[in-house]
Amino acid sequence: MDRNWINNWQRLKHPKPPLIKNIIYAFIFGGLICTFGQLILNIYISLGVPQQEAGNPTVATVIFIAASLTAAGVFDDIASIAGAGIAVPVTGFANSVTSMAIEFRREGLVTGTGSKMFALAGSVIVFGVVTAFVVGLISALI
Amino acid sequence: MGTYLTAFIVGGIICVIGQLLFDLTPFTPGHILTGFTVGGGILGGFGLYDRLISFAGAGALLPISSFGNSLAKGAMSEAARTGILGILTGMFELTSTGITSAILFGFIMAVFFKPKG
Amino acid sequence: MQTLRVERKIGRQSVLLEKDVMLLSSATVAGPKESLGPLSADFDRSYKDNIIKEKSFEKAECHMLEEACYLALGKARLSPEDIDFFIAGDLLNQIVTATFCARKLAIPYLGIYGACSTLSEGLSLGAMLVEGGFAKHILVGTSSHNCSAERQFRYPTEYGYQKPGYSQWTATGAGAVVLGTNGQGPRVESITVGKIVDAGVKDPFALGVAMAAAAADTIYNHFLDLERDPTYYNIILTGDLGGIGKKLNEDILAGKGYDIQPNYTDCGVLLYYPHQKVDAGASGCAASALVFLGHFYRKMMAKELRKALLVATGALHSPTTVLQQESIPCIAHAVSLEI
Numbered sequence: 001m002d003r004n005w006i007n008n009w010q011r012l013k014h015p016k017p018p019l020i021k022n023i024i025y026a027f028i029f030g031g032l033i034c035t036f037g038q039l040i041l042n043i044y045i046s047l048g049v050p051q052q053e054a055g056n057p058t059v060a061t062v063i064f065i066a067a068s069l070t071a072a073g074v075f076d077d078i079a080s081i082a083g084a085g086i087a088v089p090v091t092g093f094a095n096s097v098t099s100m101a102i103e104f105r106r107e108g109l110v111t112g113t114g115s116k117m118f119a120l121a122g123s124v125i126v127f128g129v130v131t132a133f134v135v136g137l138i139s140a141l142i
Numbered sequence: 143m144g145t146y147l148t149a150f151i152v153g154g155i156i157c158v159i160g161q162l163l164f165d166l167t168p169f170t171p172g173h174i175l176t177g178f179t180v181g182g183g184i185l186g187g188f189g190l191y192d193r194l195i196s197f198a199g200a201g202a203l204l205p206i207s208s209f210g211n212s213l214a215k216g217a218m219s220e221a222a223r224t225g226i227l228g229i230l231t232g233m234f235e236l237t238s239t240g241i242t243s244a245i246l247f248g249f250i251m252a253v254f255f256k257p258k259g
Numbered sequence: 260m261q262t263l264r265v266e267r268k269i270g271r272q273s274v275l276l277e278k279d280v281m282l283l284s285s286a287t288v289a290g291p292k293e294s295l296g297p298l299s300a301d302f303d304r305s306y307k308d309n310i311i312k313e314k315s316f317e318k319a320e321c322h323m324l325e326e327a328c329y330l331a332l333g334k335a336r337l338s339p340e341d342i343d344f345f346i347a348g349d350l351l352n353q354i355v356t357a358t359f360c361a362r363k364l365a366i367p368y369l370g371i372y373g374a375c376s377t378l379s380e381g382l383s384l385g386a387m388l389v390e391g392g393f394a395k396h397i398l399v400g401t402s403s404h405n406c407s408a409e410r411q412f413r414y415p416t417e418y419g420y421q422k423p424g425y426s427q428w429t430a431t432g433a434g435a436v437v438l439g440t441n442g443q444g445p446r447v448e449s450i451t452v453g454k455i456v457d458a459g460v461k462d463p464f465a466l467g468v469a470m471a472a473a474a475a476d477t478i479y480n481h482f483l484d485l486e487r488d489p490t491y492y493n494i495i496l497t498g499d500l501g502g503i504g505k506k507l508n509e510d511i512l513a514g515k516g517y518d519i520q521p522n523y524t525d526c527g528v529l530l531y532y533p534h535q536k537v538d539a540g541a542s543g544c545a546a547s548a549l550v551f552l553g554h555f556y557r558k559m560m561a562k563e564l565r566k567a568l569l570v571a572t573g574a575l576h577s578p579t580t581v582l583q584q585e586s587i588p589c590i591a592h593a594v595s596l597e598i
Binding site: 003006007009015016022070076077078086087095096104 | 314417420421422423425458459465468536539
């Protein structure tokens with residue numbers, strides 16, 4: 001079997017992602033999620049939370065909503081349309097944590113939910129921390 | 143700190159960058175979101191991400207790149223205050239909310255809900 | 260010194276059966292999405308939800324396989340004690356579904372792993388055991404479940420991501436078939452055992468392309484070994500190549516001088532309507548089990564089709580090998596059936 005021939009066939013005949021449609025949906029969903037976040041942010045500020053700290057309860061609120069949508073079984077349906085529009089905001093992070101937590105509940109709260117929770121989201125934290133360590137080290141030494 | 147319009151546009155553009163990476167590179171979503179966090183951390187190191195937040199508000203605060211920025215900022219500011227060990231103590235100072243609420247809500251959902259498939 | 264004479268082996272990969280080893284009965288149990296598809300009328304039992312009151316997707320899958328086995332036994336008017344060997348397999352690690360089903364049936368059990376090619380692998384082994392005089396009745400079973408496969412091979416079921424357009428939907432369902440010599444049904448006429456074919460595909464979503472290379476190789480060698488061409492069959496049926504893999508299979512065989520298009524179709528293409536959001540089509544052990552044992556078995560019993568070539572295809576990778584950047588080895592076994 002000629003691998004190159006198949007490889008070539010695959011490149012020509014494989015359906016390409018509908019790029020324009022995906023970009024439009026990603027822009028609209030991502031934009032709307034962030035606009036909604038801005039609304040939450042403004043509400044917290046108007047409730048007297050200092051402006052510098054209002055981001056924290058905003059993030060927590062958005063995570064709660066994303067976790068609820070995941071538990072209700074609709075997040076994956078929205079994500080199949082929204083793509084990066086819902087995966088790149090913290091909603092995607094919350095979904096990867098919650099979906100693992102729910103999925104492995106049957107393998108036990110400790111051995112399933114507890115240990116598998118960060119199987120997808122863990123790499124974001126690991127590489128974030130490594131980056132921040134390097135950045136912090138450089139800034140401390142300069 | 144941002145308006146609805148800047149939040150929409152900046153948030154949308156960041157997501158479009160993500161979508162382009164999803165569709166045009168062979169990387170998995172895990173790779174790409176990790177890349178966003180690293181990118182946010184580096185921009186944070188130069189103090190650029192905070193400027194984006196003050197311009198776009200939630201448009202820059204909600205994308206996962208903000209998580210990298212917060213980690214870097216926490217490490218940097220604590221290091222500036224207490225010396226090099228501050229990198230370790232300050233790392234999660236600003237990101238505590240995100241991680242804690244993700245763990246907590248994830249756990250609660252797992253206790254009460256089953257996967258629908 | 261006595262040399263062993265192998266009389267029924269033909270060519271490099273094929274065997275020709277002399278006895279009438281027949282598919283005495285078949286039964287299928289389908290999941291929710293499959294029951295809404297174009298073949299819904301052909302399944303013996305259909306479920307509206309994917310967990311059917313069990314505690315886990317794995318238990319639900321096992322429930323379906325058990326049910327298919329008992330239905331097939333009932334149709335052949337046999338009890339588990341009448342069956343000599345139970346040959347079964349599925350997609351899950353350590354083929355737990357088949358094993359847990361065998362635990363309940365208490366029939367001497369041979370577990371096989373052929374991924375989505377399990378049906379034709381089981382039929383081949385079962386038919387050869389009966390032909391060799393080692394068994395009177397054989398029960399062959401296989402199953403797959405979308406959610407149990409998804410959480411093992413890909414992501415948790417509630418994880419949100421966009422699947423590429425060439426990805427396939429693992430079918431939920433189970434099928435079982437009783438092989439024997441006394442009764443009526445399509446007989447297993449010849450078998451071509453496939454080789455592992457590795458087209459160098461590393462993307463675990465591009466299984467249609469990876470498996471098409473194996474299907475084409477087996478079909479080509481089947482024609483070569485038995486000196487046949489595509490017109491010999493009323494229908495040639497691949498397992499779960501989906502729309503894209505089907506096209507590639509046609510193209511590869513056309514390149515070798517065989518035009519299979521007129522009487523060729525694929526189980527993965529037939530199981531769902533295009534609007535059911537399954538991208539390139541169905542995959543999984545249940546795809547060929549539901550389509551062949553449900554739909555085409557009935558057509559053969561009604562003598563609408565007399566000669567069929569079932570070529571179930573399997574991708575034999577694991578999540579570990581994919582992460583370690585190994586390419587995906589695939590296999591296809593061909594079983595020729597006549598009535």
